[in-house]
Amino acid sequence: MTGTDTLALDGSRTVASSLEQNGHTYVETRITGSAGLFSCTWKSTSEAHTPTEAKRILPDLCADFIVDSTGKSWLVGPATGADLVSVAAGTTMWGIRINPxxxxxxxxxxxxxxxxxxxxxxxxxxSRQARVLADALSHEAVDAHLLGQLWRGLEPDHGIERGYSALISSPSTPIREIAADLGVSERHFRRSITSAVGLSPKLIQKA
Known part of the structure; x- marks a missing residue:
């Protein structure tokens, strides 16, 4: 992923995108039917002959569940700034991007x-979610049915979805105006968005 990739509202790049540069391959595929919980799965591979080097990753508002070919699995939370990430040659990572x-x-x-x-x-x-999700990601077997089993009956907060979409589509509009349009106080809006998405309304607008 690079800072020049185009992001959709949910943080995904395209319906099915592929990026290749300097021995590094990234492929992304949109997930449908996941009740709005997730936007896409992705696979990132550094070729065995590629020297290890730090890559600058720009924040994209999203959090991801990730596993790699060494057996590690982790959640990366939403970022407030750029990060330098080093990936060893020959490493493959599989991830699923969470709809903010x-x-x-x-x-x-x-x-x-x-x-x-x-x-x-x-x-x-x-323990069950961790085990099943890690196995499914590493075998590229994640689909809407599996996610529905792991997070049965779960849906995003639709009020938060409306507020988040308003922030993304109106980056120059004052927060108080967006809150007023949604029928809530500015204080409530800031607090609820930050606790739901992990980033403040202003950071979301700047992304």
């Missing part, structure tokens, strides 16, 4: 608690 308004619902805790964090599956998911 669904983050609090999926985790069962305030989303700003995982801001700028990297947390092991076992510390954020139930």
């Amino acid at each position: 308004p669904a983050l609090r619902s999926l985790l069962g805790t305030v989303a700003d608690a995982v801001q700028d964090s990297k947390i092991a599956f076992d510390d954020i998911l139930t």
